[in-house]
Amino acid sequence: MLTVDNLKNLKGKVVIVRVDFNVPLKDGVVRDDNRVRAALPTIQKLIDEGARVVLLSHLGKIKHKEEPDVVKAQMIKNNLVVVAPVLGELLGKKVAFSAATRGADFEKAVAALNDGDVLLVQNTRYEKGEEKNDPELAAAWAKVADAYVMDAFGSAHRAHASTYGIPEILKGEGKPVACGYLVEKEIANLTRCVDVKDSDRPYVAILGGLKVSDKIKVIDSLLKKCDKIIIGGAMAYTFKKALGMETGNSPVEDDQLDYARKCLKEAEGKIVLPVDSVVTDAFEGWTVRMVVTDNVPAGMQGMDIGPESEKLFANEIAKAKMIFWNGPMGVFEQKEFSSGTIAICKAVAGLKNAFSVCGGGDSAAAIKEFGYKEAFSHVSTGGGASLEMIENDGHLPGVDILR
Numbered sequence: 001m002l003t004v005d006n007l008k009n010l011k012g013k014v015v016i017v018r019v020d021f022n023v024p025l026k027d028g029v030v031r032d033d034n035r036v037r038a039a040l041p042t043i044q045k046l047i048d049e050g051a052r053v054v055l056l057s058h059l060g061k062i063k064h065k066e067e068p069d070v071v072k073a074q075m076i077k078n079n080l081v082v083v084a085p086v087l088g089e090l091l092g093k094k095v096a097f098s099a100a101t102r103g104a105d106f107e108k109a110v111a112a113l114n115d116g117d118v119l120l121v122q123n124t125r126y127e128k129g130e131e132k133n134d135p136e137l138a139a140a141w142a143k144v145a146d147a148y149v150m151d152a153f154g155s156a157h158r159a160h161a162s163t164y165g166i167p168e169i170l171k172g173e174g175k176p177v178a179c180g181y182l183v184e185k186e187i188a189n190l191t192r193c194v195d196v197k198d199s200d201r202p203y204v205a206i207l208g209g210l211k212v213s214d215k216i217k218v219i220d221s222l223l224k225k226c227d228k229i230i231i232g233g234a235m236a237y238t239f240k241k242a243l244g245m246e247t248g249n250s251p252v253e254d255d256q257l258d259y260a261r262k263c264l265k266e267a268e269g270k271i272v273l274p275v276d277s278v279v280t281d282a283f284e285g286w287t288v289r290m291v292v293t294d295n296v297p298a299g300m301q302g303m304d305i306g307p308e309s310e311k312l313f314a315n316e317i318a319k320a321k322m323i324f325w326n327g328p329m330g331v332f333e334q335k336e337f338s339s340g341t342i343a344i345c346k347a348v349a350g351l352k353n354a355f356s357v358c359g360g361g362d363s364a365a366a367i368k369e370f371g372y373k374e375a376f377s378h379v380s381t382g383g384g385a386s387l388e389m390i391e392n393d394g395h396l397p398g399v400d401i402l403r
Contacts, residue, residue, distance in 0.1 A: 001403050002178035004042055004149055011050030012115055013146035017042060017180065018162050018398075020152035020381065021057035021083045021120075030086050035154075038381055040090060042151045042180035043118065047091070052113040054144065055120045056162045057152065059083075062125040080123040087120065095119070101126050102140040110144045124162045131160055138165025145170060151180025154360070154382030156398030157389070163398040177402050182381065187399060189378035190386055193324045193357055194394040196225050200322035200355060206313070206344060208233030208327030209362065212256045215327075217391035222324070223267055230272045230313050232305050232329035232340060237296070239264065239273055248279065248296035272316055276306030278330065278337060289336065304330025305340035314347040323348055326359035326387060332366050341366050349375035359386040 007015075019039040024031045039055075046053050060078035064071055081097055088095040096119045098109035106121065113119055124130045129137040138161040142148075148167045150156065155163050167177040179187065196203050205222045207215060212235045222229055231239060237250040242260035264271055276293045279300040280286035291306045305313070317323065325348070329340030341363075348356050349372055356376045358364050361383025367373050380386040389396050 001399075002176055003184050004045055004151075004178050004180050007049070007147055007149075007176055007178055010046065010147070013051055014054060014110060014113070014144055015046055015051045015147045015149060016054045016056060016141060016145040016166060017046065017149045018152045018155070018166075019043075019055050019057045020154045021055075021080065021087075022059050022154065023083060025077075025082065028082055030082060033086055033090070035381065036083060036087055036090060038182050039151055039180070042149060042182065043087075043091065045181070046149070047093075047116045047118065050115040051147075052110070052115060053118045054110055054113075055087075055118065056124050056141065057083075057120075058125045058130070058155065058162075059123045060125070062123070064128045075123075075126060078123055078125070080120065084120045087118070091118065093118070098122060102137065106140075107144060124160070127161070129161055131158070133159050133161050133165045135165060137161045138169055142166045142169040142173075145175070147175055148177040149180045150177070150398055150402055151182045152398070153183050153186040153380070153385055155385070156183065156186075156382065156396045157385040159397035164401050167401045171401070179399070179402055183399070185378070186380060186382070186386075186389075187394075189357055190380065190389045191394050192355065193322070193390060194225070196322070202227040202319050203322045203324075204228045204230065204316055204320040206230045206232070206317070206323065206325040206327075208235065208329050208341075210234045210251060212238045212253050212260060215387065216256075216259060218326075218387045219263060221391040221393070223263070223270060226270065226324075228270055228272055228316050228320075229267070230316060232274055232309070232313070232344075233327050234302070235327070236274050236305075237302055239271070240294070243273075246295040246297070247302070248298055249301040250277075250279075250296050251301075272312065274305040274309035275312055276308045277302040278304040278306055278339070283331075302330075303334075304332075304337040305343075307339075310340055310343035314343060317344070317347040317351070320351065321354050323351070323354065323356040324359060324390065325357070325363055326361060326383065328362050328366050332362075332369075338366075338370070342370050345370055345372035345375065348372070357386075359383060359390070
C-alpha cells in the first residue's frame with residue numbers, strides 16, 4: 001500500500017483527499033475541532049509538495065428517503081461550509097469552499113486552484129449516490145483527480161463513492177491511490193491487535209456499551225485472539241441473565257441469550273464479568289442508589305460496575321501486555337456512574353511497558369473527558385471502523401481498495 005510519503009511529483013497535480021470532518025456542531029459553530037486537526041499533517045504535506053488539494057468529507061446524516069422539507073432541514077443543519085474557516089485558521093491560509101458537489105461549478109472551483117491551494121467541497125452526503133457508491137458520482141469526482149489519498153479512518157468501513165468508488169476508478173486508470181498519515185497510523189496500531197505476537201501476551205480486551213448484538217462479530221474474533229475478555233456496561237446483563245442471574249430492569253437482549261451462553265461455553269474461562277453493580281430505581285430521576293452483588297433486584301437497573309468489579313478488572317488489566325478497549329463500563333455521562341469507566345482508565349494508565357488501544361466511540365470520549373488520553377498508546381478516531389477492523393482480521397473496504 002502506498003502512503004502519502006510515496007507520492008511523488010505532485011506539483012500542480014489535483015489530489016482528492018477523503019478526510020473525516022464529521023465534527024460536532026452547536027448553533028452552526030464547530031464545537032470540537034479534533035477531527036480537523038487530525039487531518040492537518042496529511043493536508044500540510046500535500047500543500048508543501050505543491051499539490052492542488054481537494055477535500056471531501058461527510059457531515060452528519062442526510063436521509064434522502066424522507067420528505068423534501070426534512071431533507072432540506074438536514075442539509076441546512078449539516079452544511080460543511082462552517083468547517084472551511086476553522087481549517088483555514090489551523091493551516092494559516094485561506095481555504096476555498098465549493099457549494100457544488102459535482103458538475104460545472106465544482107469543476108470550475110477545482111480548475112481555479114493554484115499550486116498549494118486547498119478546496120473544501122460541500123458535504124458528500126448531499127449526494128444521494130454517496131452512500132450507495134454510485135458509479136456516476138464516483139466518476140464525477142475521479143474525473144478531476146490525478147491522485148487520491150484516504151485519510152478518513154472513521155469512514156473506512158464504508159464502501160461509499162468517496163471512500164471506495166474514487167480510488168477504484170483511479171487505480172483502473174493507473175493513477176496513484178494512497179493512505180494519509182492518520183489512516184497509516186490507525187492501520188499500524190490496530191493491525192497489532194489483530195496479528196498478535198507472543199510478546200504482546202497476555203492480551204486483554206475490554207468491551208462495554210449497550211448491546212451485545214452490536215459486538216457479536218468482534219467478540220467472536222477476540223475470543224480467538226485474546227487471553228481474557230472483560231465485559232462490562234449494559235451488555236454484561238445479557239451475559240448475566242444467560243447464566244441464570246436476575247437482572248431487574250437492566251437492559252437485556254433476550255434474543256441474544258443463546259449467543260451469550262454459547263460464548264461463555266466456548267470461552268472456557270476467558271470471559272470476565274462484573275461481580276457487583278451500582279443500581280438505581282430509574283435511569284433518570286432515581287431516588288434509590290445502591291451496590292448489589294450478582295443479582296439485580298426487581299424494579300432496579302444496573303448503571304455501573306461496582307467496587308469489587310473495579311478491583312477484579314484492574315487485577316486482570318495489571319497482567320496485560322496489550323489492551324484493546326471499546327465501550328464504557330456504565331453511564332459515565334452521569335458523574336454518579338462514572339467510577340467504573342474511570343477505574344478502567346486508571347488501571348490502563350498504571351501499566352508499564354504495555355501497548356494499549358482505545359477503540360474510539362464513547363470510550364474515546366470518556367478518556368478525553370477524564371484526562372487519560374495520553375495514557376493510551378493509541379486512541380482510534382473511528383469507533384465503528386476500529387471494531388470492524390478487529391472483527392474482519394484487519395480488513396476494511398476503504399483500506400483494502402488502496403492495496
